Amino acid sequence: MAGLAAMAAAVLLTALRMPVALALMLAAGAGLAWSGSLDRAWPPVAALLSAPDLLLVPLVLMLGNTAFYAGFATRVHDAAAVILQERRGGLALAAIGGCAGFAATSGSSLGCAATMSRIAIPPMLRAGHDPGLAGASVAMGSTLGALLPPSMLLIVWGLLSGTPVGAMFLAGLLPALLSLAGMVAVVLWWVWRDPQAAPLPQPLAITPTAALRAVWPAPVLFAILVGGIHYGSLTPVAAVAICLALTLAFGLVQHRLTPEALWLALRETLEQTARIVLLLIAARLFLSFLDTTGIPASLADWAAESLPRLAVLALLGLTCMALGLVAEPVAMLVLLMPFVLALAESWGLDAVWAGIVLVKLVEIALILPPYGLIVTVVATAIRTIPSGTILAGVARFLFADLLVLAALALFPALASWP
Template sequence: MQIWHVVLLTIVLMFVLLAIRVPVGFTLGISGALGLTLLHGTGYATNTLGSVPFANSATFTLTIIPMFILMGMLAVRANIAENVFAVANHFVRRAPGGLGVATVMACAGFSAVSGSSIGTAATMAKLSVAQMRAAGYPASLATGVVAIAGTLGVMIPPSTFLVLYAVMAGESVAQMLAAGILPGLLSAVGYIAYIMIAGQRQVRRTDPAELEDAIGDAQAELRTKRIVGRSAEAGAAGDRTPGGTAGAGGRGSGGTALADPVAPHAGRTRLRSLPWRGVVHIAILFIVVLGGMYSGFFTSTESAAVGALAALIILAIENRRGGLRGIVRHFREALLDTAQTTSMVFFVVIGSAILSTFFVAAGVTRAITEWVGSLPLSPMLVMAILLVCLVPLGMFLESMSILIITVPILYPIAEQFGFSGVWLGIMIVKLIEIGMVTPPVGILTFVVSGITGVKPEKVFRGVMPLLAIDVVTTTLLFLFPAISLFLPSLVQR
């Protein structure tokens, strides 16, 4: 059997296994193992299967991944997303498309501590979709905003995808994380601009009082819990009414946090009563992780561990009223979720290492590099064509598998043409973001659909206009690499 027959058979097997829902890690490993067996025999394949998984997973740099995942899981249980959403709502509630803008801002803020797109989308779907629906947003727009803003989790550091790319490509983890900041913020600004200019026209106009009620809903539960606790400590439990909490800044019945229009200091009271601790907690984690890394106090791996420790302290502070048992329960749940996610990631890493070994042994990477180099096209055009090919891949493959399959092929080509490996990583991750919300797979759209009960086709309909913003952002990042490379240029490898 000729080599190209073996390569074709391996690729077909990989797509068949993915189509029948075999886990990605097993799919990549089985395909690579079969290819190695057909190429060099059983002995070579078994030796490879015995050495490659250990060599590619026993890397100290990879310990940053479970630490970042743990930090994100702890941040979820510390109610950081809820608090940030409440603060963002307060300041942009009167702007056009205010709730949608607040959702994007909260997603960007929470991405800075979670590092997970799925976690960000799932959390914000629970918090903001119902509020937007109550304020007159159509279901497609409300869910589409959450799904597209959730993609910021793979770009804004700490990002598991950026770390994994850095390890695979041999780039600096610190530089890759720095490179994700400006593209992530640029994407967020683009989403906000669309919501304020075009998206808000779809919002059904409601009575101002009803709109104010809808905006305050995200804050009501948090404030009610805090006020109830303070009242109990002051011995004033009997002053609470059945429909809500009296006093405390003139909040009305039903627990809705509305300023009393006749109280002279109501605005200031409400501003002081906002859950600013969520913003403070994000700032603390961001400074601990990135500040510690770039100042030289910690290595990238150490900064992730210290960030997880800081998140644990924040979790304990936020859940202190539940006692030690409540804190331990939240911590245990975070550890279990971290173990599950980490296992999935490392399964994919090991499977991709086996498949990549096959591609190298079959000469696929070398052949593609030589073929691309011989094309009578400019290097910029060649890279544009190769990167655009990631979009259809994103329509059918899981996001992490795209990253792991394409990096060993695209990185040597970019290196040969003289492109920055850091810039290439940002472009790949940005296109993976698009794949996360592109039909028919679009994992984030199904996550939002499952949580909100809105049909997937409606979520896709809401995402499509926002994808145009992503196309513009991606084009800017491609044509102006300085956007991605400015901050990394200030960071040592």
């Protein structure tokens, strides 16, 4: 009962707009004090703070901020818009590709949604695209940031669960590619069914060759990150650090990074790092308390014995939707992590699969009604498309995303990298 009360308290305090880190810390502190387990709280926190992969938090944040101010994070969209300009629905496909490119350098779905909304949606609206298609393309594309390395959600999962972050980065690639393929298929089907939803835009003066020359830093950085980790030549920390150094060098050589921009990137990185590290400490305390209660293992054993795997994932998805009304993505991940880990153990699956599935569930919850956090971010950023219109457009993409989730449940090997 103490564990259930602590969870209810954490959710309630978050719903009352208390900072998530403080809500988790208060709930965990009260629970640990009540159970007489305060002496067990420090060792897991000390292990977290001494973990080498913790350096990924400031490095990834600085990489994302630097790439943004240098303009590298948005060039994928610009190049794709040029290359696909003669294809119906090309601007929507460019928006999705641009979101994937942004996510591959920033690691943030919400940051991607806020930025790409202002960049990708206005050209689509000027070209006469359906507002639902325009808004939904960016909203769906932004969810790729949850699975593509260096995703902050994957970093948080690895740090809190003790799973190697490099393994999480590689495991997220195939599900992300499957999700991307599903989004592309939906756009092509949409414009085939309704050609007026995506009129062909006016041709741009830039040639595809020039566009590709401008976009090369982003794929180079992604190849270094993934290739270095995959072949074992670089640790995740080293790979991200090299990508950051190259981003700084490219930005300075191309005169895209001014001293003012570098100062803004550094200041934002320090602020964001402080928030995330504090949240990680609070989450570690909260998870330590839940471990002492035995609730996650008990619920997981009951669910594994009583319900099919797809039914359990459906219940978890509904829980994510409910939590999405009051909690941010990292808080959703923390609250559900112990149960999903215990479920994976009951099913004989590893923590890497559990992390990818939970991140996918959180990603889907971010776009679903009645709230849809990413949809709200897109609507707030662009202000010309109502949330309801974007949600209606997102509904057309939902089936493809659910297919990817079902595939992960039925074929766990998809959450791995050869």
